Amino acid sequence: MPDINIKLPDGGEKRAPEGATVLDVATAIGPRLAQAALAGRIDGELVDVDTVVTDGATVEVITDRAPEALHILRHSAAHVMAEAIKTLYPEANFGVGPAIEDGFYYDFCIDKSLVPEDLAAIEERMEQIIAEERHFERGELTKLEAWDVFEGDPFKQELIDEIPEGETISIYSEGAFTDLCRGPHIPHTGHIGAFKLMKLAGAYWRGDSTRPMLQRIYGTAWFTQKELDAYLERLDQAEKRDHRKLGKELDLFSLHEEAGAGLPIYHPKGARVLRIIEEWLREELYRRGYEEVITPHIYKADVWKTSGHWDNYREHMYFFQVDEGEGKVNDYGIKPMNCPGHIMVFQNDVRSYRDLPMRLFEFGTVYRHELSGVVHGLMRARGFTQDDAHIFCTPEQVHAEVVAMLDLVEYVNGVFGFEYTAEVSTKPEKSMGSEEMWDLATKSLMGALDARDMPYEINEGEGAFYGPKIDINLRDAIGRTWQTATIQVDFNLPERFDITYRTAENTEARPFTLHRTILGSMERFLGILIEHYAGAFPVWLAPVQTVIIPIADRHLEHAESVRERLEAAGARVEVYAQNEPMRVKIAKAQEQKVPYMLVLGDKEAEADVVAVRERTEGDIGQMSLEEFLGKLAE
RNA sequence: GCCGACGUAGCUCAGCUGGUAGAGCAACGCACUCGUAAUGCGUAGGUCAGGGGUUCGAGUCCCCUCGUCGGCUCCA
Numbered sequence: 001m002p003d004i005n006i007k008l009p010d011g012g013e014k015r016a017p018e019g020a021t022v023l024d025v026a027t028a029i030g031p032r033l034a035q036a037a038l039a040g041r042i043d044g045e046l047v048d049v050d051t052v053v054t055d056g057a058t059v060e061v062i063t064d065r066a067p068e069a070l071h072i073l074r075h076s077a078a079h080v081m082a083e084a085i086k087t088l089y090p091e092a093n094f095g096v097g098p099a100i101e102d103g104f105y106y107d108f109c110i111d112k113s114l115v116p117e118d119l120a121a122i123e124e125r126m127e128q129i130i131a132e133e134r135h136f137e138r139g140e141l142t143k144l145e146a147w148d149v150f151e152g153d154p155f156k157q158e159l160i161d162e163i164p165e166g167e168t169i170s171i172y173s174e175g176a177f178t179d180l181c182r183g184p185h186i187p188h189t190g191h192i193g194a195f196k197l198m199k200l201a202g203a204y205w206r207g208d209s210t211r212p213m214l215q216r217i218y219g220t221a222w223f224t225q226k227e228l229d230a231y232l233e234r235l236d237q238a239e240k241r242d243h244r245k246l247g248k249e250l251d252l253f254s255l256h257e258e259a260g261a262g263l264p265i266y267h268p269k270g271a272r273v274l275r276i277i278e279e280w281l282r283e284e285l286y287r288r289g290y291e292e293v294i295t296p297h298i299y300k301a302d303v304w305k306t307s308g309h310w311d312n313y314r315e316h317m318y319f320f321q322v323d324e325g326e327g328k329v330n331d332y333g334i335k336p337m338n339c340p341g342h343i344m345v346f347q348n349d350v351r352s353y354r355d356l357p358m359r360l361f362e363f364g365t366v367y368r369h370e371l372s373g374v375v376h377g378l379m380r381a382r383g384f385t386q387d388d389a390h391i392f393c394t395p396e397q398v399h400a401e402v403v404a405m406l407d408l409v410e411y412v413n414g415v416f417g418f419e420y421t422a423e424v425s426t427k428p429e430k431s432m433g434s435e436e437m438w439d440l441a442t443k444s445l446m447g448a449l450d451a452r453d454m455p456y457e458i459n460e461g462e463g464a465f466y467g468p469k470i471d472i473n474l475r476d477a478i479g480r481t482w483q484t485a486t487i488q489v490d491f492n493l494p495e496r497f498d499i500t501y502r503t504a505e506n507t508e509a510r511p512f513t514l515h516r517t518i519l520g521s522m523e524r525f526l527g528i529l530i531e532h533y534a535g536a537f538p539v540w541l542a543p544v545q546t547v548i549i550p551i552a553d554r555h556l557e558h559a560e561s562v563r564e565r566l567e568a569a570g571a572r573v574e575v576y577a578q579n580e581p582m583r584v585k586i587a588k589a590q591e592q593k594v595p596y597m598l599v600l601g602d603k604e605a606e607a608d609v610v611a612v613r614e615r616t617e618g619d620i621g622q623m624s625l626e627e628f629l630g631k632l633a634e
Numbered sequence: 635g636c637c638g639a640c641g642u643a644g645c646u647c648a649g650c651u652g653g654u655a656g657a658g659c660a661a662c663g664c665a666c667u668c669g670u671a672a673u674g675c676g677u678a679g680g681u682c683a684g685g686g687g688u689u690c691g692a693g694u695c696c697c698c699u700c701g702u703c704g705g706c707u708c709c710a
Binding site (some may be wrong): 092096105113114115116198199200201202203204207209210213214215216218235244248249255256257258262307308309312313315316336337339368370371372374375376385464465467490492493549551552553554555563579580581582583584585586587588589590599602611613615618619634 | 635636637638640642645666667668669670671672673679683684700701702703704705706708709710
């Protein structure tokens, strides 16, 4: 039998008999590798281990160390789950079942509505399938054959329908379950070392709310039990950071059924943090050439008719009628966006190119009637405050303005220690504005990112109908991402409100309008910060920076005087005056995640010093008030 | 909005197949006056989310509404 040549990823070459598979190649390299082989890669394409290699190809053996390995494993786990469901519910029809971050899911349709207890039976069945070390058998079919195999399966038939004519269709079977699938899969089900079904949910077929809703089970799968345990532990940790839980424990805000969904109420401590951030950002914006405006929370409906919200966004707005007397009734709408007010500021005078760029900002509280299913703590509320700004400028100025915004993004996120990534969304199918405007605006956005050496992804066609945008995604302390800042070009509102400026040539021109937020929603950003810091705000943000702990009642007076002196210096202080042992007060202050505790007893009163306890380091000794204030300011 | 789960004292939670509500913490009172992560005793606190129904009897079963949670969808 003639031999063939294959290349290995390390640059080496190997000879193999014709008809050799990836597994044969692995075996030739070493028996341990053969045992660890989960899949292969031939010329960059992931394949099963029993795929025949071709002459001259580069062959790589994928083991559990490869970054793709978990993905393959989870995809196979999804199939195992589907088989388990199929055996328990033979009438099941399946949608799609991909691997996702940390796990997998499968969508399916069965007669009964599953309850969480049903998951145990499915898990049990999966255990059996895994114990049997079932092999995944690949088959290749023509479109016509595939139609037959999935006879009576509407979802799979729809998927087959969309596969281009002439393309080979691959299917995988393990036991009783056959699925339309591109592959590859792990050699046998026994490689799934640990898995757990996590949650039950509903999901529209193909993500389309006009189509049937399927049942979805989410699961996670790992090579070892240890990895699964570590993952569950990670989820536990994330849960401890949940801003809704910490918001309650730290007395930052509350939600009230009687107030309405998505309408958080901020307590003194939560309000304090919000105002600290706001005042800090305001000063920074002044330094960067922004001017603050204040605009109404409500406008007559006419404004929203002009802006287009009345026609296109009404179901998301709060409108109400007011009887103005003598039978005259007016419609008013609560603002879901700050744009109209800012445009009216611009419009209030004849504007010249010399006035541009005009940068107007506002901490504008807006209300949006979000769908009931999406409200979520502070992260998705119906009332929230945007650190909103609109920049009116000439086409030539767009680039520099976006660069300046990106600089602000970098500065602001640096202060909180967030890393971030950017994405640009381009012209969608349905859009307004000329090709040239879109082109100029999109190039300005990308050019600004390039100018600041910021890498970005492009979401083709994902822009709003009225202009392209840049979105910024933060990465928090435990690696989750949050979309916050957005820089958005708007071709729509300048048109609708017909705003213009005088050019140097004394002609009339329409200004470019940029919307932008840096934090997004102040309250949502607070939620992100709570989770990022796990509730332990840095000193400059902490609503209470230091707690004073008098040891006994006789130290109360001294404690009060220390409080007054610290507050006079601008510190945020609380005295724990309740009649409790010192260690109880310390425990409470620790629980409240207060950065510093000042223990005051006889010794401190006498020497007029404070005994400082740092939240994470513990007792750091005595110092004078001045020294301590210096520490607070660090 | 859609699918599913859940809603018991201020907080965290217990309450089996229907028989008229319980703990810990917090609060309040008394005692203790304390040196770096929770002192003892006592008191009070609930139309079991709201409304309707089934039943001799409902926190427990059914329906509706509100809210919360997990997803999906939406996001001018």
